[in-house]
Amino acid sequence: MNDKTSNQFDVVVVGSGASGGWACKRLTEAGLKVALVDAGRTHTTKDYREHIPPFALKYRNLAPEIIRKTRPIQSLAGCDEYNYDWFCNDLEEPYTTPKDKPFSWVGRLRLTGGRTNVWGRVSLRLSDLEFKAASSDGYGEDWPLSYKDIEPYYDLVEEYVGVAGLAEGLPHLPDGKFQPPMGLSCAETKFRNRVKENLGWTVTPARTANLTRPINGRAACHYCGPCERGCVTHSYFNSAYTTVADALATKNLTHIPNAMAFQVLMDMNSNRARGILYIDRVTREQKEVYGRAVILGAQSLESVRILLNSANRSYPDGLANSSGVLGHYLMDHIFVGGGAIGEFPDLPDKLNINGPNRPSGIYIARFQNLPGGPRSKKFLRGYGYEGSGSSNFSWSATGFGEAFKRGVFDPSTTLGVGGFGECLPRWDNYVQIDPDVVDAYGIPVLHIHMTYGENERAIINDMRQSGEAMMEAAGAKNIKSFAVPDREPGRGIHEVGVARMGNNPKKSVLNQFQQTHDIKNLFVCDGSGFTSTACQNPTLTIMALCVRSCDHLLDEMKHANV
Ligand SMILES: Cc1cc2nc3c(=O)[nH]c(=O)nc-3n(C[C@H](O)[C@H](O)[C@H](O)COP(=O)(O)OP(=O)(O)OC[C@H]3O[C@@H](n4cnc5c(N)ncnc54)[C@H](O)[C@@H]3O)c2cc1C
Numbered sequence: 001m002n003d004k005t006s007n008q009f010d011v012v013v014v015g016s017g018a019s020g021g022w023a024c025k026r027l028t029e030a031g032l033k034v035a036l037v038d039a040g041r042t043h044t045t046k047d048y049r050e051h052i053p054p055f056a057l058k059y060r061n062l063a064p065e066i067i068r069k070t071r072p073i074q075s076l077a078g079c080d081e082y083n084y085d086w087f088c089n090d091l092e093e094p095y096t097t098p099k100d101k102p103f104s105w106v107g108r109l110r111l112t113g114g115r116t117n118v119w120g121r122v123s124l125r126l127s128d129l130e131f132k133a134a135s136s137d138g139y140g141e142d143w144p145l146s147y148k149d150i151e152p153y154y155d156l157v158e159e160y161v162g163v164a165g166l167a168e169g170l171p172h173l174p175d176g177k178f179q180p181p182m183g184l185s186c187a188e189t190k191f192r193n194r195v196k197e198n199l200g201w202t203v204t205p206a207r208t209a210n211l212t213r214p215i216n217g218r219a220a221c222h223y224c225g226p227c228e229r230g231c232v233t234h235s236y237f238n239s240a241y242t243t244v245a246d247a248l249a250t251k252n253l254t255h256i257p258n259a260m261a262f263q264v265l266m267d268m269n270s271n272r273a274r275g276i277l278y279i280d281r282v283t284r285e286q287k288e289v290y291g292r293a294v295i296l297g298a299q300s301l302e303s304v305r306i307l308l309n310s311a312n313r314s315y316p317d318g319l320a321n322s323s324g325v326l327g328h329y330l331m332d333h334i335f336v337g338g339g340a341i342g343e344f345p346d347l348p349d350k351l352n353i354n355g356p357n358r359p360s361g362i363y364i365a366r367f368q369n370l371p372g373g374p375r376s377k378k379f380l381r382g383y384g385y386e387g388s389g390s391s392n393f394s395w396s397a398t399g400f401g402e403a404f405k406r407g408v409f410d411p412s413t414t415l416g417v418g419g420f421g422e423c424l425p426r427w428d429n430y431v432q433i434d435p436d437v438v439d440a441y442g443i444p445v446l447h448i449h450m451t452y453g454e455n456e457r458a459i460i461n462d463m464r465q466s467g468e469a470m471m472e473a474a475g476a477k478n479i480k481s482f483a484v485p486d487r488e489p490g491r492g493i494h495e496v497g498v499a500r501m502g503n504n505p506k507k508s509v510l511n512q513f514q515q516t517h518d519i520k521n522l523f524v525c526d527g528s529g530f531t532s533t534a535c536q537n538p539t540l541t542i543m544a545l546c547v548r549s550c551d552h553l554l555d556e557m558k559h560a561n562v
C-alpha cells in the first residue's frame, strides 16, 4: 500500500474498538473515504464461541497455565481458553514498570472490535457532578464541556447500541434512551427495596449494552450467558458487527487489519498530520497510509504511545505535546476495591443447570459526596458498585451418596457487590517511552508509572463499610465484607486521561472536541481525553464524545479549516 494515490484517504482512523468503530461509521456515512488501520485480525464467524461446551475445547477450559505461558497479563481479565487468540501475546508485546509500581495492562485485544469483544457492557452516563467536579471540590480541572453538550450524543449512541436499563430519575446518574431492563432475581429485588427503604441508596438493574428488543437486524439476547466469547445473534454491542460493519457497508471504508500503527506522519512545514506509519504484523514490513485528517482511537495507552513515538524536531517530547502534559494524569478506576457478600436463605430460586443465564447484574449508584448531602471527611468524589445475586447448587456440600446429593440440591442464594471507585488525576501517574525495550515489531514500548494514593485507599475502605451496611439493611445472613487496600492499577481496564481535554493549551493536550491544540487535523478520540475518571464505566462516554468530535471534524472540513 505504498502507492500514494491508492492509499490517500480523507481520514485515517487508528483502532476499530468502541471509539474507532464509531469514527468509521460517522465519517463514512457522511460520505468521506476512510482508512481503518487496526492491529487486530479480522473478525470471522469462527469467533462466535459462546455456544461451544467446555468439553469441546482441547483443555476443557481447565488449564489456565497453558494460556498464561503466552498471556500472563491478559489472562488476568476476560481471557481464557475460549478466546485467548483474540488477545495480544504479552511476550511479544511487553511494557515495563518500575519494580515498586506494578500495573496490569489487561484487555489488549488484537481482533476487529478491540475490547468491545469482551467488555462487561455496563453503560452509564456521566453528569455535571463529574464534568464540573473541580469547581465543586477544588481538586483538578473541570472538563471543557457540560452535560448539555454531550446529552444529544448519549441519546444517539444509546439508541443505536441498545442499552437495557431502568429510569431512576437520579440527577447524578442521568437516565438514558433505554430498552426494557433485564429482570432482577428475588434476592436482588429484596436488596433493591430494603437498601432504598433503610439507606436511601439506589440499586438498579445494571444498565447494559445487551438487547432486550431487536434492532437493526440484531436479535434480542437469548440469555446464554458468556458474551465474552462472542454472540452469533449480535445481541451485545461489539463494534466488529455494528459500527464497523455499517461503515464497510457504505463502501467508503478500507479496512487494513493486522496493522500496528507506529507513528503519525507529519508535514513539518504546514504543521499537519499527513497519515500513519504502521508495521504489517504478518510480513513485518513498514507501510504508510495518508489522510487529510488522522483520528487515534487505539485505546488510551496505545494512542499516547503512538504520539510519544512520533516525537520530532518540532515536538521533541512527543507529538502535540507543547504543554508537556501528554502521558500524565493516567487514571484507572479502583476495581472491586471493597464490598460485601451475603446469603438470602429465605429466597431460593428454582435451580437449573442449563440456565437461563442473564448476562448482567445490578448497579448501585454513587451515594457519597452528592450535592446537598454530607461531604466525607476522608475522601473526595465517590464510587458505585456492580454486583449480582443468584441461587446455585451447593457444590461444596459435605457427606457421601444420598446425603451429598441432597446437600447439592439444597440451593444457596447469595448476593455480592464490589465497588468501582473514582481515581483522582495526579501528575506523577504517567507513561513514557522505555528507551531500552521494543516489541516484536520493533516499536518502542511504554514504561508505566502508576500508584493509587490516599484518596483511593480511603475510598476502598469506605467500599467495605458501605457494602456491609447494605447487606445488613437488606437482612442478609453470613455477611462477609472485604477490602483490597493494595489493589493494582490497570485491573479496572478503564485507563483514561493521558492526553487530557481542557480549554487551556498550556494545561491540556486536546480541546473539547478531542482535537489536539497543537495540530488541527489530529484527533484522539478514545478515553485519553478524560479530564477526570468519574466513577461510572467510561465506554458510553467515549462513544458519545467520539461522535461529537467527528461531527466537529466534518464541520471543520466543510469550512476548509482542516
Ligand atoms: C474484560 C473487560 C470488561 C470491560 N467492561 C466494561 C464495562 O462494563 N463498561 C465499560 O464502560 N467499559 C468496559 N470495559 C472497557 C471498554 O472495553 C473500553 O473502555 C473500550 O472498549 C475502549 O474503547 P477504545 O476505542 O478506546 O479501545 P478498544 O475498544 O480497545 O479498541 C482499540 C483498538 O485499537 C487497536 N489498536 C491498539 N493498538 C494499536 C496500534 N498501535 N495500531 C493500530 N491499532 C491498534 C486494537 O486492535 C483495537 O481494535 C471493559 C474492558 C474489558 C477488557
Ligand code: SF4
Pocket: 050, 210, 211, 220, 221, 222, 223, 224, 225, 226, 227, 228, 230, 231, 232, 233, 234, 235, 236, 357, 358, 359
Ligand atoms: S447472553 Fe445474550 S448477548 Fe450474551 S452471548 Fe448470549 S445471546 Fe449474546
